[in-house]
Amino acid sequence: MFLTNRDAVELAEWRRGLHRMPELSGQEAGTARAVQAMLAAAGADHVLAGLGGHGVAAIFEGAAPGPTVMFRAELDGLPIQELSEAPHRSGVHGRAHACGHDGHMAMLAALARGFGRQRPQRGRVVLLFQPAEEDGTGAAAVIADPAFAAIRPDLAFACHNMPGLPFGAVALAAGPANCASAGMRIVLSGRTAHASAPETGLSPMAAVARLMPELTALGGGDWLAPDFAMVTVTHAALGEPCFGIAPGQAEVWCTLRTLNDARMQRLRGQAEALARQAAADTGLDVGIVYQDVFNHCENAPEAVAHLRRACEAEGIPHGPRGLPLRASEDFGRFRQLAPSAMFLLGAGEGRPSLHNPDYDFPDDLIAIGARIFMRTARDILGPAEAEATPQATPAPAPEDTA
Structure with missing residues (x-):
């Protein structure tokens, strides 16, 4: 020892x-x-x-x-x-x-x-x-x-x-x-409106409601199989927290997870296609950003x-x-x-x-x-073990920055 x-x-x-x-x-x-x-x-x-x-x-x-x-x-x-x-x-x-x-x-x-x-x-x-x-x-x-x-x-x-x-x-x-994983942030942009006249704006509500189950459904497969995939919705935000404005912007955050990098590339493509299709079908602009990306x-x-x-x-x-x-x-x-x-x-x-x-x-x-x-x-x-000596130089304790 x-x-x-x-x-x-x-x-x-x-x-x-x-x-x-x-x-x-x-x-x-x-x-x-x-x-x-x-x-x-x-x-x-x-x-x-x-x-x-x-x-x-x-x-x-x-x-x-x-x-x-x-x-x-x-x-x-x-x-x-x-x-x-x-x-x-x-x-x-x-x-x-x-x-x-x-x-x-x-x-x-x-x-x-x-x-x-x-x-x-x-x-x-x-x-x-x-x-x-x-x-x-x-x-x-x-x-x-x-x-x-x-x-x-x-x-x-x-x-x-x-x-x-x-x-x-x-x-x-x-x-x-x-697993490989990637944090995917989907930003959907439309146009706000008065809550009494939502038809004059362009709300991302329907796209958000559609995307969350669609993204989750991309997951599946045997956990130990190469084709395994998982999508976890971690956050969603829609408009401002008030009663007088119909929303014009929304975000959906999700974590994509696969057993290997090749499957991750396919999963990212599938998730991006869903986001873009949901935006196109509802007349919204869409932006996609990735963070917390792990091989x-x-x-x-x-x-x-x-x-x-x-x-x-x-x-x-x-x-x-x-x-x-x-x-x-x-x-x-x-x-x-x-x-x-x-x-x-x-x-x-x-x-x-x-x-x-x-x-x-x-x-x-x-x-x-x-x-x-x-x-x-x-x-x-090769051997790197010496006779340990009780007089060994101690490592200094870190400075407490609390």
């Missing part, structure tokens, strides 16, 4: 410091500073900051040439008001680390300690702390950053904690791991094989239970660069779900996830 008891205590405290200061996608400046301070204390060979926004990457060089192996965590929190009495609860109103990204960062902080004490034999390890995962823009921004070319991986790995799975158990399988995550067999061997070496139970997820993850973009794989790490069957206001990452998962990552790196790059 490459972590000491002291490490475990300090990493948990560091994680709780992050938990107190959640920042939203694209706003993670304070979190990035805390990560940079931790990496400097751990002795990273190089630290890149400002990747794709507030992203941070640490590089640990091996003595001999070899592949680049990347491990990724996420920086951002959620626009959720935390409901907790924990001493480390969020100190920022309306913001919370309710997805466990603080715990994922702590796993990589554990790796930084391990590789700071002893480098891999060959190649190099990259620890990427990625911004803006929750809105689907972060991975694309990191990859597009010119500085990322210097750390382009040959293999990439990630983990996501998962309430509902037995504590410490791993869900892992080759093939689809997370599907595909676990490469060769990357999965490394994680399986790591779980077996560490005595951690693993299997395909719970995969693929309907939820999306923008780690899927890294598969365009290199074989990649993400595993789910069980947070316990009795815990609140992800994105619930009372969810808090369990500290005891930090060491389990870190062990899997470290064993994976050792399998690929």
Whole structure:
């Protein structure tokens, strides 16, 4: 085991410091500073900051040439008001680390300690702390950053904690791991009128009433089949909240979801055709905007094989239970660069779900996830485990910005 008891205590405290200061996608400046301070204390060979926004990457060089192996965590929190009495609860109103990204960062902080004490034999390890995962823009921004070319991986790995799975158990399988999804915003524009003379205007009411069931009906298919699709209407607005004006504008928001990217392209085309036809039939103008766009995550067999061997070496139970997820993850973009794989790490069957206001990452998962990552790196790059010493330099606690 490459972590000491002291490490475990300090990493948990560091994680709780992050938990107190959640920042939203694209706003993670304070979190990035805390990560940079931790990496400097751990002795990273190089630290890149400002990747794709507030992203941070640490590089640990091996003595001999070899592949680049990347491990990724996420920086951002959620626009959720935390409901907790924990001493480390969020100190920022309306913001919370309710997805466990603080715990994922702590796993990589554990790796930084391990590789700071002893480098891999060959190649190099990259620890990427990625911004803006929750809105689907972060991975694309990191990859597009010119500085990322210097750390382009040959293999990439990630983990996501998962309430509902037995504590410490791993869900892992080759093939689809997370769905593709896209947020579709349909804007229908007509002309307002006095409520006593609606015939003098052009109301989008009929188009909205038609579109919501039509869009939902595009979904269907066996959940695990390539043709699976789901459309969820998440928001609709019609006119102004008053009694004297017949509406002239409306919006329908929906989330499109498929098991793979090819099916997503077809689903987008089908949804757009419905919106345009409804507008044409009622004389309305229509605009369509996409946001929160996620590619599907595909676990490469060769990357999965490394994680399986790591779980077996560490005595951690693993299997395909719970995969693929309907939820999306923008780690899927890294598969365009290199074989990649993400595993789910069980947070316990009795815990609140992800994105619930009372969810808090369990500290005891930090060491389990870190062990899997470290064993994976050792399998690929050679031993990187030194005798752990109780005098190891502690990672600094993040500044509390509450």
